[in-house]
Amino acid sequence: MKRTVFVVGLGLIGGSIALAIRKEHDVHIRGYDISGEQLKVALSLKVIDEATPSLREGVDGADLIIFATPVLKTEQLVQEIAQFPLKAGAIVTDVGSTKERIVNKAKHLQQKQVTFIGGHPMAGSHKSGVEAARPHLFENAFYILTSAEGTDVRAVIQLQNWLKGTKATFIELTASQHDRLAGAISHFPHVIAASLVHQIAKIEGEDPLVSRLAAGGFRDITRIASSNPTMWRDILLHNKDSLLQLLEGWSREMECVKAMIEEESGDAIFTYFQEAKDFRDGLP
Ligand code: NAD
Structure with missing residues (x-):
């Protein structure tokens, strides 16, 4: 019988991970998303085999559960599934850009016979949505895993095996180390990029020519300001201490x-x- 993977949140990252898993494993992939439209597109693009109407049905019997929702949602949802029956030996992971708060909430899963390992594939795009999903999105990127102290190393290897189709390079960090480093190299630069754009927007009020002249270097350094605002709001709220x-x-x-x-x-x-x-x- 085929093993079952359940992906919660079928956007750019959830979709790309599902496609990468399918490349290497003969699996049945279930998906759940609050957006019916995203689910429909995910089915038609064969990113998933089945759309589940609820989390409870999705986790039922799943061997691998992946949360790919915005981080504030992931924090809630990892806690929520602790009330449902989960398959013994299952692995639960996420792809969120912050780790400490999610890993803390995932402690609720310790009462279950499952292993939670936090994850963050360090690649992406300013695009969102399952239409933009690509199996090669993470090729040669770092994929950070944050297993809690005492996690069975065999589960970590098993997760890496599930994710080998990403062709990413796995690296293990603690959740707090992850948030400190990701804060410096990723989250903070997003704040700076947005602030530079705000500065130009203000100047444009006085002299509209500024936007036409804003080419080259300005465009390079502010490319990431076009990223998804919901995702970045959540990341800033989650990584408050490092960012301050x-x-x-x-x-x-x-x-x-x-x-x-x-x-x-x-x-x-x-x-x-x-x-x-x-x-x-x-x-x-
Ligand atoms: P996305 O907007 O493309 O996809 C998120 C999906 O989650 C959407 O389809 C949305 O409908 C769904 N969703 C939201 N709330 C939900 C809920 N309560 N239940 C079920 N589904 C829900 O975003 P994305 O870029 O794929 O980001 C997803 C995660 O990946 C985030 O945690 C982000 O931090 C992380 N991440 C993003 C990037 C990037 O560059 N985009 C890179 C690495 C990690």
């Missing part, structure tokens, strides 16, 4: 930059850019 720390550090740094400009410290400004260039050029 990063914002403080950034404000201090901007004060230094301001002082260098006010004092017309050419050498200091040069060094600031040179050090940034050296570090950036040395990135793997």
Whole structure:
């Protein structure tokens, strides 16, 4: 009998994971989404084999359960399934961009004979929705797994095997380490990109020419400001502590930059850019 995978949230990431799993495994894939439209499209694109009308029916007998909803929802839903019968030995995971709060809520699953392992595939797109799903979306990207202390290593290997079609590189972190690092390299840059766009929008009020001139570098650095606002609202709310720390550090740094400009410290400004260039050029 085919094993069953249940994907909750059939958008860009849930759809891409489902397609990657299907590439490597002969499975029956169930899907659940609050959007009937997304479910219909997922069925017609053969991302899933069956649409389930509820979470309860979806988890019933599933070998692998994947949450691919916005992180505030995932936090609720991982808790909610603890009240339903789950298959002994099943693996439960998620793909959320934040980990600590989800992993904490998943502790409710400890009373069940299932293993929860947090996950975050570090690739994506500013597109959303199942139409944009691709089995190769995560190729060569890092796929972070955050298993709780005491998690059976065999379950982690089993999950990696389920996900091998992603062709991603798996890396294990603690949930808090994940949130600190993802805050710095992903969440905070999204805030900065959005703030740069806001700045230009304000200037446009005074001089509409600014938008026409905003090409090249501005477009490069603000590309990620076109991402899904619901997803980013949730991420900021979830990773509050890391982001507040990063914002403080950034404000201090901007004060230094301001002082260098006010004092017309050419050498200091040069060094600031040179050090940034050296570090950036040395990135793997
Ligand atoms: P998406 O908007 O494309 O898909 C999310 C889906 O979840 C939608 O179809 C929506 O209808 C569904 N949904 C929302 N609430 C639900 C609920 N209560 N029950 C069932 N379904 C529900 O978003 P996405 O880009 O696929 O993001 C999904 C998750 O993946 C988020 O947690 C995000 O943090 C994470 N992630 C996103 C990216 C990215 O670049 N987009 C990258 C890595 C991880």
